[in-house]
Amino acid sequence: MNALRIRRATIAVTAAAVLPLVLSACGGSDSKKDSSSSSSEAAAPPAAQSSAGDDASMTDKPFGTACASVPKDGAGSFDGMAKDPVATAASHNPALSTLVAAVKKAGLVDTLNNAQNITVFAPTNDAFAKIPKADLDKVLNDKATLTKILTYHVVGQKVTPKQLENGSFDTLEKSKVTTAGSGTAYKVNDSAGVVCGNVPTANATVYIIDTVLMPK
Numbered sequence: 001m002n003a004l005r006i007r008r009a010t011i012a013v014t015a016a017a018v019l020p021l022v023l024s025a026c027g028g029s030d031s032k033k034d035s036s037s038s039s040s041e042a043a044a045p046p047a048a049q050s051s052a053g054d055d056a057s058m059t060d061k062p063f064g065t066a067c068a069s070v071p072k073d074g075a076g077s078f079d080g081m082a083k084d085p086v087a088t089a090a091s092h093n094p095a096l097s098t099l100v101a102a103v104k105k106a107g108l109v110d111t112l113n114n115a116q117n118i119t120v121f122a123p124t125n126d127a128f129a130k131i132p133k134a135d136l137d138k139v140l141n142d143k144a145t146l147t148k149i150l151t152y153h154v155v156g157q158k159v160t161p162k163q164l165e166n167g168s169f170d171t172l173e174k175s176k177v178t179t180a181g182s183g184t185a186y187k188v189n190d191s192a193g194v195v196c197g198n199v200p201t202a203n204a205t206v207y208i209i210d211t212v213l214m215p216k
Contacts, residue, residue, distance in 0.1 A: 063161075063184040066124070066195035066208055069095065078199065085113035086120055086204035096208070098128040105140055106147045112154070118204045119155040119169070121177070121188055123212045124195065131212060148173055152215040158205045161186070161198055173215050189213055 062070070062078055070093070071077045081089035087109045090096045099122055103109055112120070128136060139145055152173035159169060159179075164186045167179040179188050186194040192211035199206040 060198075062196060062199045064194055064196040064208070066095070067199075070196065081206075082200045082202065084202055086115075086118070086201040086206065087112040089201040090120075090122060090206070095124050095126075096122055098125045099123055102128075102140060102146060102150060106143055106150050108147065108150055113203070115154075115156075116203055117156075117158045119157065119159040120204050120206050121153045121155075121192070121213060122206050122208045123153070123192070124208060124210060127192070127210050127212050148215055149212070152177070152213055159207075160205075164194075164197075164207075171215075175215050177213060 071080075074080055074092075075084070076092035076094075081092060084092070087100070087103055090103075091100045103112065112118075131139075139149065152171050152175065154172040155169040155177065156172060157169070159167065161184075164179040165182055168176050169179070171177055177189055179186055180190070181187055181194070184197070186197065186207075188194065188207070188209055192209040192213055194207045195210050196208040199208065
């Protein structure tokens with residue numbers, strides 16, 4: 001009888017000892033799951049950061065509505081223009097033929113092609129067409145005035161889209177141009193809109209604009 005009581009007591013003690021271990025093991029499993037879940041949640045932000053990074057890099061390449069008309073290949077494509085100095089690169093873009101003719105008349109082809117790390121705000125043919133023909137013809141035949149206007153479109157440093165957001169830059173004409181905007185929408189001197197921006201050439205960054213800039 002005494003032996004039976006001793007055996008029952010032993011079983012009870014053993015069960016009491018084992019039960020906390022079982023509960024602890026279950027709790028440990030839940031803890032691991034929580035830890036795994038927490039780790040998975042912690043891994044989520046980098047994906048969001050990557051998306052933000054993609055947004056930030058939107059203007060790393062040429063941007064703007066007029067960029068769609070640039071040829072996909074050849075000397076007039078973005079890759080082709082990147083290999084040539086700026087005046088030569090512009091000559092491959094039909095939309096800049098008036099500008100190229102003006103640069104030639106002013107004798108600025110070598111000046112622009114030999115300059116290093118510059119930015120050119122390049123008016124389109126439509127931009128020049130906004131000027132009354134009589135006035136435009138007069139300017140094109142006045143080398144001093146033409147040179148003043150064209151050099152006002154050139155900044156002596158490479159300007160990034162980020163710098164355009166609220167910028168003021170010295171031009172080769174010796175006065176300043178101002179810029180404002182964000183994303184892919186920018187204005188120069190509050191009048192000229194950038195229609196194809198951040199176009200690389202061998203020695204310059206080009207922002208194609210829809211209005212001719214006039215120095216004061």
